[in-house]
Amino acid sequence: MKKSIGYISSCGIWIALALAPLVLDEWGVSQFAQYMTYGIFALSLAFIWGQAGILCFGQAIFFGLGAYLMALTTLEKFSWFGGSQAIGLILAVLGPGLAAHVVGQLLFRGRGLSGAYFAIVTLATAVIVEIIAQHWSYIGGFNGLLGVPPLVVIWREGLDAFITPMENYYTIFFSALLIYLALLGMVRSPLGIVLATLKDEEYRTRAFGYNIANLKIIAFTCSGAVAGIAGGLFTTQFGFVSPPLTGFALSTEVLIWVAVGGRGVLLAAFLGAIVVRYIENVLSDTLGSYWLMALGTLFIAAVVVAPRGLFGKLLQLPLPRRFRQFVPKKL
């Protein structure tokens, strides 16, 4: 009985999100689609932080890169693609994935960086990337790029082809679900189990003959690619990209969502992003400038008192059956 709670509540959340448009008005539908986009971003961080224990303070680098690639492609700044959105989305996956791979190669090889060092180096990198984005006129400088078109659907022609809020909602919903299932599959595969050991027993894992750097690079690459998709989808909904998307502030915001939701469980992080953004939207009018104080305090509380976050315990799935035999009976 107790084991199935995680499954039931996880399925319940996805069903609730699938049915949410029934009770939301058009504005609410587009808002929740945005929250889910942030949720995908949160998934990318929860994957490396919660699973492999790599605390990245520069996750927005990959989100922003995806957003910029999507904008540059659809605005025909990359003229040889003819503004194709499909190619834009593909670039928004491949580009950040490649960038994450390169950063991973540079930082994890040899006597690689870990823990706080990695966090501070990625933080400084995010600042550098943001400064470069601000001063590079080809990608719009301080103002960024405006007028990115929304997604179009293939079954309608002309001006009608632009996606409706409802279609957009389900596009984001199914993207999020697919990404979630893919990451969950990785987490629950043998690879995922090895990644989880990096969190506290890196030396022991190495002693078993695993190549730590390779494992971390694989995880980081996947995470970068997922952050990139989130960025690409974000751009089509907001219609613009600007330097803050790549920088320090968004990188730390996503950390808060994941920590509040629950870093150890993918769906908890996803839900954390949705809930924090939702509350922010509802309360920021009433609380005004006190909102950030409240958020900061909530974040401290989540870190100090509840490292598993608000939803971590509720949504924790039991181990896959084939690994259960390795767990001591009484623990």
Added chain:
Amino acid sequence: MELALIIGLDTLNFTLGLLLVTMGLVVIFGLMNVINMAHGEFFLLGAYTMYMVQQAKMPFWTALLFAPILLAVIGFLIEEFVIRHVYHRFIDTILATWGISLALKQAVIVIFGPSSQSINNPLPEPVEVFGVVYPGYRLFIMGVSLLLATGTFLFFYRTNIGLAARGVIANRAMAASLGINTRFVDRATFAFGAATAGLAGAVMAPIMSVDPQMGVGFLIPAFLSILVGGTTSLLGALLGTGIIGTSSTIVSSIWSQVVAQVVVFGLAIVIIRLFPEGLTGRRK
């Protein structure tokens, strides 16, 4: 020649200013292994203390007394209510102090508003040094920084309490079993680190634009200085701030401040990558 002298003085000024901010950070990091992301906000509160002292028409010098005391109290409270609970979770200290930083910064915005405040320069007369005219107050800051660095060094290497604190760095369990009150050392260290940040903020306020974002600007260079120099010694902080400060001033005098930031951060990342223990750290 004169230009070289001015750049030299600017370099020294920036480096010593950075050292003033970094001092508290390295003490907290080296001693307690806590990455204090709220350090920039401690600095900010120090600067606002100076602002309040000026509003109250009290003499400038009293702020140099009030700021460290206020920040020591705040540091003590934060240590007691937050940091103490996450000592054993190293990475979580970064997150918890980041939350503190957010809340403190927002509190400043709520109380003083988001706009910047100006503070009168208490020593407006320029001074002539080695044939060049240089702002007198900048020389004062350099003096304070040198005094604080020397004082901290003497405290940790020439007093019994400093010896006890270094014992805790070297081996916490052993220090505790020899009867050193490690809880007291932790509290005192954190309060001391916060106090130096407050002093730095108060001292630097007259030459900076005092606004709620000023802490972040110093936080990252200060962290990079520590990691570049090495986390385990005060000498490392000196070397790290020297490298970051010198390269910043020289690059920004040749190109611009924007280029300087990118180049210096990039340089620091490369050094940290090549020497993960810092330049003064021992190779494992």
